[in-house]
Amino acid sequence: MADGKLKVLVVDDENDVLVILKTALAEDFTVFTADNGIDAIAVAEDEKPDLVILDMMMPMMDGFETLAEMRQKPGLEKTPVIFLTGVSEKSKIRKALDMGTAYYLVKPFDYAELLEKASLAIRDRKA
Numbered sequence: 687m688a689d690g691k692l693k694v695l696v697v698d699d700e701n702d703v704l705v706i707l708k709t710a711l712a713e714d715f716t717v718f719t720a721d722n723g724i725d726a727i728a729v730a731e732d733e734k735p736d737l738v739i740l741d742m743m744m745p746m747m748d749g750f751e752t753l754a755e756m757r758q759k760p761g762l763e764k765t766p767v768i769f770l771t772g773v774s775e776k777s778k779i780r781k782a783l784d785m786g787t788a789y790y791l792v793k794p795f796d797y798a799e800l801l802e803k804a805s806l807a808i809r810d811r812k813a
């Protein structure tokens with residue numbers, strides 16, 4: 687964190703979403719990206735992000751599996767996670783919240799809301 691910015695890991699299998707989020711968040715955060723859950727866990731272990739923004743529907747390992755695996759890793763157990771996904775089923779939202787996610791946002795998303803939720807999730811964890 688040489689630049690003093692908090693670190694955010696964005697995980698999505700759609701490259702255009704990664705580019706949009708990285709560009710949008712780069713002013714306020716140091717942003718790392720991964721396009722699947724396996725890479726996300728490796729990056730999270732290396733970088734120890736202050737926040738993870740996680741897609742639900744991904745190949746190989748979905749967002750739920752990624753989150754469950756992250757929670758087993760030392761230093762990542764309490765990292766705040768925001769699900770940012772196209773899935774709006776109530777049962778999936780409940781499952782995500784039951785797993786301890788900070789917030790659940792549905793695509794298409796409002797950037798200002800995402801930034802607000804990111805700041806709140808990080809602040810709540812540090813409190």
